[in-house]
Amino acid sequence: MPGAIYAEGLVKTFGDVRALDGVDLDVPEGSVLGLLGPNGAGKTTAVRVLTTLLQPDSGRAVVAGHDVLKAPVQVRRSIGLSGQFAAVDEYLTGRENLQMVGELYQMSSRSAKARAVELLEQFNLTEAGDRSAKTYSGGMRRRLDLAAALIVRPPVMFMDEPTTGLDPRNRMMLWEVIESLVAGGTTLLLTTQYLEEADRLAHDIAVVDHGKVIARGTADQLKAQTGGERVEVVVHDPALLGTATEILTAFSKGGSTVDKHTRRITVPVAGGAKLLAEVIRELDSRGIEIDDIGLRRPTLDDVFLSLTGHAAEADQAVEGEASEAAKPGASAGAGVGVVGTAGEENK
Amino acid sequence: MAATSAAPKLSDAPVPKGGIVQSVHDSLVMARRNLIRMARIPEMVIFGMIQPVMFVLLFAYVFGGAIGVPGAGGDKTAYREFMMAGIFAQTVTFATAGAGAGIADDMHKGLIDRFRSLPMARGAVLTGRTLADLVQTALVMVVMIVCALIVGWRIHDGLIKALAGLGLLLLLGYAFSWIGALIGLSVRTPEAATSGGLIWLFPLTFLSNAFVPTDSLPTFLQHVADWNPFSATVQACRELFGNQLAPVPSDAWPMQHPAWASLLYSLLIIVIFRTLSVRKYRSAA
Numbered sequence: 001m002p003g004a005i006y007a008e009g010l011v012k013t014f015g016d017v018r019a020l021d022g023v024d025l026d027v028p029e030g031s032v033l034g035l036l037g038p039n040g041a042g043k044t045t046a047v048r049v050l051t052t053l054l055q056p057d058s059g060r061a062v063v064a065g066h067d068v069l070k071a072p073v074q075v076r077r078s079i080g081l082s083g084q085f086a087a088v089d090e091y092l093t094g095r096e097n098l099q100m101v102g103e104l105y106q107m108s109s110r111s112a113k114a115r116a117v118e119l120l121e122q123f124n125l126t127e128a129g130d131r132s133a134k135t136y137s138g139g140m141r142r143r144l145d146l147a148a149a150l151i152v153r154p155p156v157m158f159m160d161e162p163t164t165g166l167d168p169r170n171r172m173m174l175w176e177v178i179e180s181l182v183a184g185g186t187t188l189l190l191t192t193q194y195l196e197e198a199d200r201l202a203h204d205i206a207v208v209d210h211g212k213v214i215a216r217g218t219a220d221q222l223k224a225q226t227g228g229e230r231v232e233v234v235v236h237d238p239a240l241l242g243t244a245t246e247i248l249t250a251f252s253k254g255g256s257t258v259d260k261h262t263r264r265i266t267v268p269v270a271g272g273a274k275l276l277a278e279v280i281r282e283l284d285s286r287g288i289e290i291d292d293i294g295l296r297r298p299t300l301d302d303v304f305l306s307l308t309g310h311a312a313e314a315d316q317a318v319e320g321e322a323s324e325a326a327k328p329g330a331s332a333g334a335g336v337g338v339v340g341t342a343g344e345e346n347k
Numbered sequence: 348m349a350a351t352s353a354a355p356k357l358s359d360a361p362v363p364k365g366g367i368v369q370s371v372h373d374s375l376v377m378a379r380r381n382l383i384r385m386a387r388i389p390e391m392v393i394f395g396m397i398q399p400v401m402f403v404l405l406f407a408y409v410f411g412g413a414i415g416v417p418g419a420g421g422d423k424t425a426y427r428e429f430m431m432a433g434i435f436a437q438t439v440t441f442a443t444a445g446a447g448a449g450i451a452d453d454m455h456k457g458l459i460d461r462f463r464s465l466p467m468a469r470g471a472v473l474t475g476r477t478l479a480d481l482v483q484t485a486l487v488m489v490v491m492i493v494c495a496l497i498v499g500w501r502i503h504d505g506l507i508k509a510l511a512g513l514g515l516l517l518l519l520g521y522a523f524s525w526i527g528a529l530i531g532l533s534v535r536t537p538e539a540a541t542s543g544g545l546i547w548l549f550p551l552t553f554l555s556n557a558f559v560p561t562d563s564l565p566t567f568l569q570h571v572a573d574w575n576p577f578s579a580t581v582q583a584c585r586e587l588f589g590n591q592l593a594p595v596p597s598d599a600w601p602m603q604h605p606a607w608a609s610l611l612y613s614l615l616i617i618v619i620f621r622t623l624s625v626r627k628y629r630s631a632a
């Protein structure tokens with residue numbers, strides 16, 4: 001039986017751009033799919049097709065048991081959508097916005113009113129509830145939009161970058177709301193650029209690039225696929241970078257990457273904390289002073305970058321030719337990009 | 348009501364009633380939305396009123412007497428009364444621009460995605476807007492009538508007939524707002540919808556019996572004017588208000604039965620343009 005959200009071979013082109021190029025998805029009822037992908041990958045287009053806003057050129061999609069092309073009205077009855085850009089009426093107050101959406105879901109005006117009160121409360125908008133949405137900050141609009149998507153507790157939800165622009169407190173709040181929705185049986189498709197968010201909320205992850213699903217699995221599966229642990233060392237004295245790289249390469253499973261600018265050396269390893277201790281002893285005994293050392297496990301950022309960047313190929317080149325890597329040539333330069341960027345985002 | 352529901356398939360949404368009941372309900376919800384917006388952008392409404400008032404004054408005092416009206420002789424008041432139906436009718440057709448701009452604006456904002464992903468009646472976004480415009484047109488009419496009364500316009504055949512004339516005017520305005528809806532759906536910006544809604548109104552309203560006696564026109568244009576839907580409403584109002592001064596100089600059917608012609612024309616416009624607009628709305632991506 002297909003899941004609550006099911007898509008097969010979705011294709012959508014805009015002129016020359018193949019926004020969707022054969023996307024298959026299957027989200028079991030009650031689970032959360034995280035759709036990851038770089039800008040322009042086709043995430044929003046996929047959401048628009050699944051929510052009946054856009055007709056695919058070819059392919060088939062079934063949401064909550066209804067075909068999006070053949071029974072769009074039934075699909076709309078079963079879904080909630082929070083699009084990438086907040087869809088609220090600027091001239092209406094927050095309360096009026098929610099009430100209007102409730103009534104368009106055919107709630108009686110009294111229950112729409114009551115539901116609006118609840119949602120304003122839940123999304124920390126009670127105080128601003130009677131101001132026109134025009135006066136809201138970006139994050140407040142976002143929250144109002146999310147509240148509107150949740151009016152009827154729909155069995156299937158779509159959220160396109162729901163936490164973009166939210167402050168940490170409200171992001172946590174939304175995560176909790178999402179978790180309680182899912183606990184209540186809602187199926188959710190979520191696109192996000194915050195990989196931490198996918199890690200926490202999504203049961204399954206699909207990585208999209210150029211309109212295709214290029215990887216799928218649980219967060220752990222994807223991390224395992226990307227590679228194991230790495231040791232990262234920042235050497236104090238740039239003159240000792242070469243010596244240090246030699247020492248580290250001896251512990252490496254294959255190759256090393258060196259960033260001369262930050263004096264950072266990264267090598268893939270196997271052996272965990274015990275190996276890290278050995279590395280430290282060895283460096284110490286050779287008199288190499290270090291500013292920082294750490295054992296890093298792959299994050300979803302690494303997965304994302306290695307799958308969607310050119311980093312994957314560059315890494316392989318490094319591993320293939322260990323001797324090359326010591327000279328900071330083209331391959332090392334490319335490899336550093338991966339670690340550098342990922343490290344920064346983790347701060 | 349708790350934040351979550353226990354059963355997986357539970358949704359708070361009542362099953363849509365479907366059909367005409369839902370259509371009316373959703374349209375009214377959307378009309379209320381548009382009326383709230385109008386109330387919060389009062390300058391739009393106020394400008395919408397100044398223009399017709401200016402027209403009344405201009406025609407009454409600037410053109411008054413300059414254009415000869417059969418049967419009026421040198422009577423300035425008679426001329427003003429004769430002109431008023433044309434000015435009323437021209438004003439209600441300006442609803443075209445308002446509806447067009449409003450809908451073009453909606454279509455290019457994120458909010459339309461919300462509406463299109465809701466299980467609401469298909470034409471409700473458009474119907475709601477046209478209904479709100481109808482309310483605005485009615486307000487404008489009230490202001491104009493007061494102005495017209497001040498400059499000397501009177502009804503001579505009783506209130507019932509006058510109200511019937513007013514009804515025809517509002518219906519014409521409503522019909523034209525559906526033309527505006529189609530224009531609004533066809534252009535990219537509200538500005539384009541405004542000018543696209545107005546440019547053809549001038550030839551349409553001037554190639555009619557509104558401001559000049561049609562027997563002064565070349566034969567071909569005389570036929571155009573006689574069959575112009577706009578002329579029918581103007582003629583109907585003149586008769587219903589008792590402002591007609593001389594026998595109608597035309598045997599064309601709409602000129603002989605202007606009230607029926609006006610009613611039929613307006614209904615026809617509504618049916619055609621509503622159908623086209625709703626279809627276009629649904630296919631818009």
Ligand SMILES: Nc1ncnc2c1ncn2[C@@H]1O[C@H](COP(=O)(O)OP(=O)(O)OP(=O)(O)O)[C@@H](O)[C@H]1O
Nearest residue numbers: 014017019037038039040041042043044045046084
């Ligand atoms: N209406 C449109 N007309 C033309 N091109 C479009 C349209 N909508 C999307 N595209 C193109 O389709 C591709 C996919 O866009 P989409 O919005 O789905 O990306 P995305 O994955 O959501 O990106 P982001 O992370 O930036 O939101 C892009 O190249 C975009 O330019």
Ligand SMILES: [Mg+2]
Nearest residue numbers: 043044045084
């Ligand atoms: Mg997007």
